[in-house]
Amino acid sequence: MTAEIISIGDELLIGQVINTNQAYIARRLNETGVTVAAMTTVGDDMDAIVAAFRTALSRCDVVTVTGGLGPTHDDITRSAVCSFFGTDLVEDADALKNVERLFQGWNLPVTKVNREQALVPRGCTVIPNSNGTAPGYFFERDGKVFIVMPGVPFEMKGMMDQTVVPYFIAKEPGQAVVHRTLRTTGIGESMLAEHLGEITEIIPPAEQVTLAFLPSPTGVRLRLSAVAKDRATAESRIAAVEARIRAKAEKFIYGVDDDELEAVVGEMLRKAKLKLAVAESCTGGLILDRLTDVPGSSDYLERGFIVYSNESKLQELGVPQDLLAKHGAVSEEVARAMAYGARRATGTDIALSTTGIAGPAGATPGKPVGLVFVGYADKAGSLALKFNFGLDRRRTKERAAQAALELLRRKLLKL
Amino acid sequence: MTAEIISIGDELLIGQVINTNQAYIARRLNETGVTVAAMTTVGDDMDAIVAAFRTALSRCDVVTVTGGLGPTHDDITRSAVCSFFGTDLVEDADALKNVERLFQGWNLPVTKVNREQALVPRGCTVIPNSNGTAPGYFFERDGKVFIVMPGVPFEMKGMMDQTVVPYFIAKEPGQAVVHRTLRTTGIGESMLAEHLGEITEIIPPAEQVTLAFLPSPTGVRLRLSAVAKDRATAESRIAAVEARIRAKAEKFIYGVDDDELEAVVGEMLRKAKLKLAVAESCTGGLILDRLTDVPGSSDYLERGFIVYSNESKLQELGVPQDLLAKHGAVSEEVARAMAYGARRATGTDIALSTTGIAGPAGATPGKPVGLVFVGYADKAGSLALKFNFGLDRRRTKERAAQAALELLRRKLLKL
Structure with a gap:
């Protein structure tokens, strides 16, 4: 089965909002064996919406639609669906109960506008919304499936996970699509391609596997895809x-x-029963933010310091004043002293550090914007690596954080 | 002039990569007076690509294409363009010089694959790539403009900023589109709509302004749009x-x-000559990461602590042991003591703190996952606000970080 993913909203067409829904829906449909053939975005415009519905249903077996189901006047998807399928609205009892339940939880009265959220096109099957007021719904017509969900990612995801994915798994499309991605870092796309050599040696054509290189500022992903009967x-x-x-x-x-x-790296630390401390200057909290995104990270992440000023590097980490004066805060010596000091101050097994010039200001002769030192200390000693990540502030933070975590990984693996 | 934005890449159709290019291109085109009417995504498939080109050129004046210009075998956009326009490839001298310059900078030899990046369709106008090897290009045909750029966001952005946007500004589409977005936080979509009252009182129809509500986990944006002669x-x-x-x-x-x-809030702190410290538990560095994304934040951001463990709250911030024992680490009292302690330890004017249960583990009777206290301290004293942000770990971190920054804003404005 093939699918088209339609997103509706002027906020998308003017570029105010990045469309994360399409990727999520695509990934989840793919996992059930439904192949996404196209994605389309149109504005809050009745003619454009109905035309998109028509085109999608003419070329795909499954159509998903998100956006424009909210309570405000600019939300017209529901009217477009009724117009397209030639039906009208009816109140859904379960959807109304859901609205009332949510408003009770918020200690708010249910207004007329809120109650109208429980209206759905006649003849549809309702998709319950466990994370919001607007229900989703779908139509089955002539062997095709037409699915409508809210544009709020959190609400859409709940519907995909709880209703849409189980629905397609039960349908069994009779063809298996498997993807696997190998995630690399610390090497560019061209260099990685040279390491791999001739593609036909890695993938003999008979194996019917495709390989794609997906570069990003923090690494290149290698995506392998195979389609087979099972x-x-x-x-x-x-x-x-x-x-x-x-x-x-x-x-x-x-x-x-x-x-x-x-x-x-978190799992490696947990298994080795090692504790980590992090002292961030130029990355400003990004390494710690990433580490603490992992559930259970408190088991191995002992403590963190964000030390922008020289004074804080001295007071929190004991970086010697004369080292700062002699080499400057952005130097191999200070990166090593920060990691050494963070480890000593916290009594952890390992410490990471970053110091650099994120920019746009702060460059000095011989120290351009983008210069970053990443430091590491354990009981055997300390070291620092030097990088130049270029002029973009956020990108430099992201690449430096990645480099620090990769340094930790390679040290833990003794690479 | 209307535009269609086409993205090419299997990685988009399987949902592996979130499409940020469409939003960026849309926003920049909009600023020049070009109205984006549709966005389309297709895979690395010759027929689908050529069909998308045909549809887009039939309904829009401007077509942008990104993706599939890289050096690897799965990049077929260039062939599709040649096939569609009935032309072949020629080497562009400037593009070749650019490839050679980049490889010299990396201290790498230029391989045959790299040199092929300098081939462009005959008859096009080349768009220089200051951030990578693959050049972009455009065709002008029958008053329409067809633009091709790499899919790497960093490279595409450089081309939009340096070549494409100036090109359309010089064309003067003769119609002005102005958008303005008011960013709110700390209030939901429905409540905000009730505060505003009748839309027709805020926007008399004669004024020809449209208003859209754009909710996100960290706030609702109100987008105003107007189209006029000038x-x-x-x-x-x-x-x-x-x-x-x-x-x-x-x-x-x-x-x-x-x-x-x-x-x-950074600008407010700078103007008021106030220094800030932040002590994060459940947000794990996200507040500091956001604050340090702002160039020049070292002027007012003195220091940060990521204090996951009770021991670190005691050692770094002086949170009393008996307070932790009596109320637990996730409590109004500890949030206040963390902010108070961070301010005292660093000698800053103001300190923020967070403590909460990001989940999925850690809930106790009366303290569910998602419970967060946000603390604030200045010379007048300390306070903490209580929130419940639900079950999603990352979302709870994001909403807690936003709530902490908003608390700071309201205190600075004495709201």
């Missing part, structure tokens, strides 16, 4: 290709699929 | 509506357009 066949083809890639580039691969580097 | 007329209509909205909901509005709350 899941086991697709998986075994991908496993064979993965083994050949790993033989050539193992040390750059920190994880697969959704593995985040902060979770990978 | 910019001044559109701007004055929007200004009149904005004044009426502010009269009803001023205190919830922390900024306009791209203003981020961390930059707004």
